[in-house]
Amino acid sequence: EDQVTQSPEALRLQEGESSSLNCSYTVSGLRGLFWYRQDPGKGPEFLFTLYSAGEEKEKERLKATLTKKESFLHITAPKPEDSATYLCAVQARDSSYKLIFGSGTRLLVRP
Amino acid sequence: SAVISQKPSRDICQRGTSLTIQCQVDSQVTMMFWYRQQPGQSLTLIATANQGSEATYESGFVIDKFPISRPNLTFSTLTVSNMSPEDSSIYLCSVERGLSYNEQFFGPGTRLTVL
Numbered sequence: 001e002d003q004v005t006q007s008p009e010a011l012r013l014q015e016g017e018s019s020s021l022n023c024s025y026t027v028s029g030l031r032g033l034f035w036y037r038q039d040p041g042k043g044p045e046f047l048f049t050l051y052s053a054g055e056e057k058e059k060e061r062l063k064a065t066l067t068k069k070e071s072f073l074h075i076t077a078p079k080p081e082d083s084a085t086y087l088c089a090v091q092a093r094d095s096s097y098k099l100i101f102g103s104g105t106r107l108l109v110r111p
Numbered sequence: 112s113a114v115i116s117q118k119p120s121r122d123i124c125q126r127g128t129s130l131t132i133q134c135q136v137d138s139q140v141t142m143m144f145w146y147r148q149q150p151g152q153s154l155t156l157i158a159t160a161n162q163g164s165e166a167t168y169e170s171g172f173v174i175d176k177f178p179i180s181r182p183n184l185t186f187s188t189l190t191v192s193n194m195s196p197e198d199s200s201i202y203l204c205s206v207e208r209g210l211s212y213n214e215q216f217f218g219p220g221t222r223l224t225v226l
Contacts, residue, residue, distance in 0.1 A: 042215035
């Protein structure tokens with residue numbers, strides 16, 4: 001069964017304190033791994049798609065990496081406005097384009 | 112990316128009634144999806160809606176409870192029928208876009224409370 005596990009559930013950082021969020025997955029053939037940011041009361045905002053092990057993508061203070069079993073979202077020198085829930089999802093290489101989501105990591109960055 | 116709007120943004124409904132949620136996209140898309148996000152939980156796919164064909168439902172979701180329409184390539188509706196308090200959730204539509212056509216963008220969601 002395809003599955004996504006994110007850790008930690010919650011993370012508190014001081015402004016400028018870099019850290020990483022983890023997304024472990026099992027999937028029967030990976031088409032893509034997706035990272036989203038979700039603010040309270042809003043829909044998920046697309047950040048990255050990673051397709052193969054070794055791939056990396058960056059956007060401002062965020063960098064996503066992918067291995068055959070997990071993905072990391074590295075946050076460098078975070079700011080309070082980076083506070084949000086970060087969601088990871090996988091898409092299997094079958095006839096469906098379904099996204100299977102993890103439960104998310106709630107990030108709080110204190111000034 | 113894609114600009115996606117949903118109506119209503121929120122609603123409070125009585126048990127036993129039905130609510131239809133609309134999803135409008137700013138350009139034509141082949142695949143549209145409906146997800147549910149229950150309080151404190153992550154997103155679960157309800158169904159995939161393709162224009163010109165019946166929606167495809169995930170395990171645990173049935174057409175009688177969640178009928179879906181897809182009349183054209185920019186619009187879809189999801190109806191939550193015969194509602195109970197357990198249906199209180201955020202309902203989100205998403206579309207498949209991007210250079211490789213495997214990036215999904217989400218609408219703002221509809222927050223439903225059933226009393």
